[in-house]
Amino acid sequence: MDITKMTALALGKKIRQKEISVREAVLASQEKIKEQEESLHCYITLNTEAALLQADKVQKLIDNKSLTGPLAGVPVAIKDNICTKDILTTCASKILSNFIPPYSAEAYINLERQGAILLGKTNMDEFAMGSTTETSAFGITKNPHDTSRVPGGSSGGSCAAVAADECFYALGSDTGGSIRQPSSFCGVTGIKPTYGTVSRYGLVAYGSSLDQIGPIAKDVTDCAVILEAISSYDPKDSTSVKRDSYDFTAGLVNDVKGLKIGLPKDYFGEGLDSQVSESILAAAKELEAKGAILEEFDLGLVDYAIPAYYTIASAEASSNLARFDGVKYGYRTEDADELHHMYKKSRSEGFGPEVKRRIMLGSFVLSSGYYDAYYLKALRTKALIKQAFDKAFDRYDIILGPAAPTTAPKFGELVSDPIKMYLSDIYTISTNLAGLPGISVPCGKDHEGLPIGVQMLAKCFDEKTLIRAAYTYEQTRERV
Amino acid sequence: MAKQYETVIGLEVHVELATKTKIFCGCSTAFGGAPNTHTCPVCTGMPGSLPVLNKQVVEYAAAVGLATNCSITQYCKFDRKNYFYPDNPQNYQISQLYLPICRNGYVEIETETGKKQVRIHEIHMEEDAGKLIHDEWDDCSLVDFNRSGVPLIEIVSEPDMRSAEEVIAYLEKLRLIIQYLGASDCKLQEGSMRADVNLSVCEVGAPAFGTRTETKNLNSFKAIARAIENERERQIELIEDGKSVIQETRRWDDAKEYSYAMRSKEDAQDYRYFPEPDLVPIVISDAWLLDIKNKQPEFRDEKMARYKEEFDIPAYDISLITASKHMADLFEEAVALGSNPKKVSNWLMVETLRLMKDRNVEAEGLKFSAGNLAKLIALTEAKTINSSVAKEVFEAMFDNDIDPDLYVEEKGLKSVNDEGALRTALEAIISENPQSVADYKSGKAKALGFLTGQAMRAMKGKADPSEINRILLELLQ
Incomplete structure (x- = not known):
């Protein structure tokens, strides 16, 4: 039996039943990593x-x-923009x-x-800015389904690792899709929770008003359980929401009768x-065959979403990334003769081209004289999209x-x-x-054998219905 | 005839709030402390850290707003002010631009020219920066983030002041209001209150104000007065020479009594303000606002009026006692403990002021408690100690807040009120000083003073002088 192919919950159960030890599970994952990492490169730090x-x-x-919980002893991989005490956290940036x-991080x-x-x-x-994991300063990650292709991004390493059984979840x-898009490309399941559900404390910020941590796993059930585990009201995050219920596994119901799907x-x-x-x-x-109404x-x-998104996310990023200046931590240039020279050189050498592009874009849309025309307009567009x-x-x-x-x-496309x-x-x-x-839930493959993901959305704080629809759909398919 | 100029002054006053913890994290705001010991991931701008607003900051800011007749913005927000500087760990300062917590207020000031209102444009909340230390020896700069994240309010006035006198009156007024609220100790020297002066001059009757400059680094009322006079003269000189005043920020050097340009408007940075996405808007409910309103203390003007009603003490004393919240508290507490108001006032007006001057202590820094002052007054009333001993005890109280009962006991300072002992001593003195007795009897009043002095010396200063007098007169007859 190849332990690594198990879902997180299946492994958790075997561990609790003493059929598999935690050490065995870890060693199995590490063996898998050893076999494949040279080719795939899912991890920055082991x-x-x-x-x-x-x-x-x-x-x-x-x-x-x-x-006694379902995830006790189950090995996990964490995206490198989520802080882990005493363990290198690079955001894939020099x-x-x-x-x-x-x-x-609280999560x-x-x-x-x-x-x-x-x-x-x-x-x-790098700093979650990109859709292919190619902007990483530490090399590309390959899609386990076809190593000539990208895993998607920005959570490409996490999704590829789950797809390649290099972790259990x-x-x-x-x-802006950094869990759902690579999940789709890699044929795994990923949830982006309602903003405020998972604490952002310790997540290195890209676009603060948009960022959310979420689970990536082998099926909907795992995702529901993991989401339940990482969600919490966190007083350290002012945008964290005290929810009425965190019982996401209650959504694991194989029934969509009467559910209206648009x-x-x-x-x-x-x-x-x-x-x-x-x-x-x-x-x-x-889903219609199972009783849903389409x-x-x-x-x-829809045409306004991209400009609004890139305006807001870049504006926030330009400010969020200002702290990386070579003064307190992180990379500092070797030689600089005065303060501003040090700032410029450290940041020029430390950031990659996509990050620089977004910092410049964000600085521009916030600058005096342009703020109303770009940033404020983008905020209004955001409000209209929410209304829609x-x-x-x-x-x-x-x-x-x-x-x-x-x-x-x-790659490169x-x-x-x-x-x-x-x-x-x-x-x-x-x-x-x-x-x-x-x-995003796997829903098949194209002629070249590349995975396709179906995306489902629910209203804010209704993960339960979202999980119910995804779970019901998943039950109609055999696991790939 | 020489042209007549008018000086137009507006102030930006930064006040450090007296919260125990910082504005966005739980670190201590205590002054001093080894560098970077009052810090955490939030106030050092570590990646992934997030700010959480200290509620007390909102309460203090709103309380100052209410006390200065501002309207309170019940839905207000924080914004980010972006600029790079090493004392600013995130390279942005969390401040308020679009929706500051207080707006459109005023305070009334009184100067020799009469009463007037100085309008307040706004009051906003923000975080302080860290401190750069330039190490000349190692030729490097170090950063101490202990002050980073200490809460500040910035009080922005309208350009309503016309002289240094009015500026000082305005600052004194703000300081008293804020001290009475307990929102800050407002010490200019220690930087818990800092004022930047925006000043322009124009000809009397001119249709518009002149170009203004902003002067920073003013660490005392005296420095502010000197800087205003200096800047007024500098601008008038420029105008008279046919040159124009440049809009710029200037730094005052009080030792040299001279200011120099730091940066002009052209170099002004674009701060790229935008709403702080890590903090949710602050909603100040009617109930919360009412609660803050109800907590407002009795301010100085009200207190002065009440003292005048309640206590038989001179208006001058009232004005001096209420000029410090701490002194007024001492006065009221001692009276509440049963001391005679007149006596308490005397101790504050005479000995306290004398020692404050001598020891260079400010009223807010007085160490002795009202309880000990009340005890001291009780000791004198009961004639347990005489007035010169009382002064000695008070001095010890002033310096170390000692308990007067214990102090008098330990040092053996009690007056000798045993009439028998006193009488024996006086009889001895009379027999030892026949010449003085004869002098007294021939009508030389001075001789009585000599005999009293001899008696005090014999009693080692612990007798009640009036008692000595009484017995002495009796024996001499």
Whole structure:
């Protein structure tokens, strides 16, 4: 039996039943990593020895029944923009190439409490800016389904690691689709929760008003359980929301009878690959066969989402990334003769081209004389997009569409053309602007065997319905 | 005839709030402390850290706003002010631009020319920066983030002041209001209150104000007065020479009594303000606002009026006692403990002021408690100690807040009120000084003073002089 192919929950159960030890699980993952990493490069940092020590510690706690949860002893991979105490956290950037945080992100602390074992920190687009994981300062990650193709991004390392069984589950972050799009490309399941559900404390900020940490796993059930584990009201994050219920696993119900599903026509128009389109519509039909009511509708404002998103996210990023200046931590240039020279050189040498592009874009839209024309207008557009979704959710429980216009592209195709790359985010970014929860679930493959993901969205704080629809759909398919 | 000029002054006053913890994290705001010991990931701008607003800051800011007749913005927000400097760990300062917490207020000031209102444009909340230390020896700069994140309010006035006298009156007024609220100790020297002066001059009757400059680094009321006079003269000289005043920021050097240009408007940075996405808007409910309103103390003007009603003490004393919240508190507490108001006032007006001057202590820094002052007054009333001993005890109280009962006991300072002992001593003195007795009897009043002095010396200063007098007169008859 190849342990690594198990879902997180299946492994957790075997560990609790003493059929598999935590150490065995960790060693199996590490063996898999050893076999494939040279080719795939899912990880930036491996936590090899510490993981084994942690495994023995957790095993004791499981044995004495201090840890009884479903994720106790299950190895995890964490995106490298989520702080892990005493473990290198680089954001895939040269500027943080030596940054070891003295604290952990709240989401990771929540997992540690559940007895998670950290295998390592996964590769990503630098500071989560990119859609292919190619902007990483530490090399590309390859798509396990076709190593000539990208895994998507920015949580490409996390999604590829789950797809390649190099971990049992992973955490990613989603600012404009960074969990859902690579999940789609890699054939795994990923959830972007409602803004405010998972604490952002310890997540290195890209676009603060849009960022959310979420689970990436092998199926919907795992995702629901992991989401339940990482969610919490955190007084350290002022945007954290005290929710009425964190019982996401209550959504694991195989029933969509009467559920109203809206298909936004705007998401099935020009630019969408025909095979992807067919696959998504087929998924919708499956849900219809299970009793859901399908209806096409006009969402509107889709053309405005990309400019609004890139304006807001870049503006926030330009300010959030200002702290990386060579003064306190991170990379500092070798030779500089005075302060401003040091700032300029450290940042010029420390940041990659995509990050610089967004810092410049963000600084521009916030500058005096342009603020009203760009940033303020983008905020108003954001509010209108939210309203359009609110209107849609008056009629539908779920909105269903593609997670990305195509399957995974080849290396260089997107990253060489920033505008094309930005446009590829069209189906995922509105979700972040509106703060909604979304999920990407595998729904088939194209003729080249590349995975396709169906994206479902629900209204804010209704992850339960989202999980129910995704779970029901998943039950109609055999696991790939 | 020489042209007549008018000076137009507006102030930006920064006040450090007296919260125990910083504005966006739980670190201590205590002054001093080894560098970077009052710090955490939030106030050092570590990646992934997030700010959480200290509620007390909002309460203090709103309380100052209410006390200065401002309207309170019940839905207000923080904004980021972006600029690079090493004392600013995130390279942005969390401040308020678009929706400051207080707006459109005023305070009334009184100078020799009469009463007037100085309008307040706005009051906003923000965080302080760290401190750069330039190490000349190692030729490097070091940063101490202990002050980073200490809460500040900035009080921005309208250009309503016309002289240094009015500026000082305005600052004194603000300081008293804020001290009475307990929102800050407002010490200019220690930087817990800092004022930047915006000043322009124009000809009397001119249709518009002249170009203004901003002067920084003013660490005392005296420095402010000197800087205003200096800047007024500098601008008038420029105008008279046919040159124009440049809009710029200037730094005052009080030792050289001279200011120099730091940066002109052309070099002004674009701060790229935008709403702080890590903080949610602050909603000050009607109930919360009412609660803050109800907590407003009795301010100085009200207190002065009440003292005049309640206590039989001179208006001058009232004005001096209420000029410090701490002194007024001492006065009221001692009276509440049963001391005679007149006596308490006397101790504050005479001995306290004398020692404050001598020891260079400010009223807010007085160490002795009202309880000990009340005890001291009780000791004198009961004639347990005489007035010169009382002064000695008070001095010890002033310096170390000693308990007068214990102090008098330990040092054996009690007056000798045993009439028998006193009488024996006086009889001895009379017999030892026949010449003085004869002098007294021949009508030389001075001789009685000599005999009393001899008696005090014999009693080692611990007798009640009036008692000595009484017995002495009796024996001499």
